[in-house]
Amino acid sequence: MRDANQPPMVSTMMAQPLSLNHLLERAGHLFPSSEIVSRLPDKSYRTHRFGQFHDRTRRLAQALLNLGIGRGDRVATLCWNHHAHLECYFGIPAAGAVMHTLNLRLSPEEIGWIAADAQDRVLVVDDILLPLYRQFAHLHRFEHVLVFPFSGAAVPAGEGLTDYEALLAGTDTAGFRYPDHAEDDPVSMCYTSGTTGRPKGVAYSHRSTVLHTLVGCLGDCWGLRGTDTVLPVTPMFHANSWGIPYAAVMLGTKLVFPGPHLHPDDLLDLMQDHPPTLALGVPTIWLGLIQAYEAALSTQPGRWRLPPGMRSLVGGAAVPESLIRAFDRHGVWLLQGWGMTETSPLATVSYPKAELRDIDADERYRRAAMAGVPVPLVDVRLRQDDGNDAPWDGRSVGEIQVRGPFITGSYHRVPVSEDKFTADGWLRTGDVASMDPHGFVRITDRTKDLIKSGGEWISSVDLENALMGHPQVLEAAVIAIPDEKWSERPLACVVSRNGLAIERASLDACLLGQGFAKWQLPERYEFIDAVPRTSTGKFYKLRLRERFPR
Ligand code: ADP
Numbered sequence: 356m357r358d359a360n361q362p363p364m365v366s367t368m369m370a371q372p373l374s375l376n377h378l379l380e381r382a383g384h385l386f387p388s389s390e391i392v393s394r395l396p397d398k399s400y401r402t403h404r405f406g407q408f409h410d411r412t413r414r415l416a417q418a419l420l421n422l423g424i425g426r427g428d429r430v431a432t433l434c435w436n437h438h439a440h441l442e443c444y445f446g447i448p449a450a451g452a453v454m455h456t457l458n459l460r461l462s463p464e465e466i467g468w469i470a471a472d473a474q475d476r477v478l479v480v481d482d483i484l485l486p487l488y489r490q491f492a493h494l495h496r497f498e499h500v501l502v503f504p505f506s507g508a509a510v511p512a513g514e515g516l517t518d519y520e521a522l523l524a525g526t527d528t529a530g531f532r533y534p535d536h537a538e539d540d541p542v543s544m545c546y547t548s549g550t551t552g553r554p555k556g557v558a559y560s561h562r563s564t565v566l567h568t569l570v571g572c573l574g575d576c577w578g579l580r581g582t583d584t585v586l587p588v589t590p591m592f593h594a595n596s597w598g599i600p601y602a603a604v605m606l607g608t609k610l611v612f613p614g615p616h617l618h619p620d621d622l623l624d625l626m627q628d629h630p631p632t633l634a635l636g637v638p639t640i641w642l643g644l645i646q647a648y649e650a651a652l653s654t655q656p657g658r659w660r661l662p663p664g665m666r667s668l669v670g671g672a673a674v675p676e677s678l679i680r681a682f683d684r685h686g687v688w689l690l691q692g693w694g695m696t697e698t699s700p701l702a703t704v705s706y707p708k709a710e711l712r713d714i715d716a717d718e719r720y721r722r723a724a725m726a727g728v729p730v731p732l733v734d735v736r737l738r739q740d741d742g743n744d745a746p747w748d749g750r751s752v753g754e755i756q757v758r759g760p761f762i763t764g765s766y767h768r769v770p771v772s773e774d775k776f777t778a779d780g781w782l783r784t785g786d787v788a789s790m791d792p793h794g795f796v797r798i799t800d801r802t803k804d805l806i807k808s809g810g811e812w813i814s815s816v817d818l819e820n821a822l823m824g825h826p827q828v829l830e831a832a833v834i835a836i837p838d839e840k841w842s843e844r845p846l847a848c849v850v851s852r853n854g855l856a857i858e859r860a861s862l863d864a865c866l867l868g869q870g871f872a873k874w875q876l877p878e879r880y881e882f883i884d885a886v887p888r889t890s891t892g893k894f895y896k897l898r899l900r901e902r903f904p905r
Contacts, residue, residue, distance in 0.1 A: 383409025386607025467494025
């Protein structure tokens with residue numbers, strides 16, 4: 356029997372805080388020869404070893420401390436994917452400060468607004484992005500602007516600019532020591548892209564970042580190893596490039612950064628020079644890549660070869676099954692994840708569970724085109740309007756709500772509101788989904804993109820994915836248009852492969868053949884040159900709704 360006078364047993368484990376600094380030290384000591392390859396603006400490559408990276412990162416941390424930057428101060432980056440950006444990922448937190456990645460695809464006004472909202476004190480900017488910086492410099496004053504001479508040109512004198520390389524070279528790290536920190540201290544922040552209102556800041560902590568990194572590396576998630584070669588096409592300003600830079604540093608994995616060269620031809624060239632085993636990007640990147648690759652098979656045979664056995668992590672938007680099949684024909688497997696800036700971002704991943712080991716190829720593709728299973732440490736529920744959770748029957752839908760140690764519980768300097776967080780502490784994602792008995796999440800839509808026709812919901816995502824399986828369709832985005840009788844009807848905006856309109860009957864037949872009912876077919880098809888994109892490369896439906904209000 357328990358003695359009531361005895362204090363409860365305590366764990367004997369050390370109260371050592373989880374820390375990114377540990378990952379940096381580990382990389383420097385265990386993997387000094389691992390490589391970081393960066394593609395420069397002139398398309399040449401520069402290679403750093405992890406040993407150099409460790410030294411340079413500590414110099415950056417000391418330099419920031421010397422500038423008076425410390426605990427909780429925001430240091431912004433306006434950079435492409437390259438080694439110096441990686442130095443910021445670790446060097447800024449190593450000074451106790453918070454790295455704030457600015458999205459270089461936003462308008463100058465938006466960037467300026469976000470920098471002011473985050474109260475950024477310092478900016479690290481690529482020299483080739485100085486023209487962009489100058490367009491928003493009047494909206495927010497940084498105390499220091501550190502210019503990374505990415506192009507190799509001299510940093511312009513005046514304007515209060517500091518040469519990043521000169522700063523690092525002139526910094527002595529002999530007395531460097533990591534400032535003490537708690538594991539809940541913030542290390543980085545990202546803003547949501549603002550397609551649904553003002554951008555909002557999400558701040559990640561040492562703890563959330565380390566836990567997300569560990570979960571991401573699991574065999575049933577990215578399955579990352581030190582022997583991999585990782586190509587993050589996902590920008591480092593897009594939800595921390597989905598956390599892969601942290602994982603690669605933790606494991607000593609070779610990193611290949613594409614710099615500003617994201618055109619499919621450039622990515623394919625890069626893959627010949629430094630074949631990745633894991634590449635990351637949004638579906639539009641892979642859509643462009645497979646088109647260029649398949650076209651070249653006949654016009655320029657032998658120019659490119661997709662790295663055999665490469666796997667590719669795809670997310671950020673729905674992944675059409677036709678895209679997964681197309682890559683698989685060339686020996687590349689697309690691994691789908693779902694998440695958002697608020698979820699660090701990996702929250703679900705589509706991988707073959709043990710009980711589904713024996714499914715046939717069609718079922719395997721079907722499941723690969725789903726968002727997948729919640730990752731460890733993330734709870735997922737589907738809340739319906741009546742306050743109940745949708746059963747896992749593969750049909751009933753509800754809003755995805757999540758909670759966990761790497762899910763945000765609030766936004767930077769925004770009062771917690773009921774439209775974003777539930778009273779019992781779950782994040783409302785605004786995504787609508789069903790779950791099947793195996794726990795596979797299938798995203799139906801974003802709440803605002805669902806089409807309500809005659810009282811029944813039609814999933815724009817389902818229609819898009821099915822249309823993109825039509826041989827003449829390059830891309831398809833479906834929006835709702837108002838309808839007097841049905842309240843809303845689907846309108847399909849289609850980009851055809853040859854730029855010509857496609858027969859309506861052929862598109863309808865494609866949808867009917869995939870199980871759509873007649874009433875779910877688009878009211879109209881509009882043929883457009885290209886689907887507008889958001890700053891992170893997703894379909895920008897707001898623009899389509901503006902273009903086709905009815
Ligand atoms: P933003 O919300 O500004 O687009 P995020 O990158 O945070 O920026 O996007 C998160 C959203 O992207 C999710 O809420 C979801 O709607 C969409 N998304 C992410 N992954 C997937 C996926 N695998 N399938 C469908 N939609 C996805």
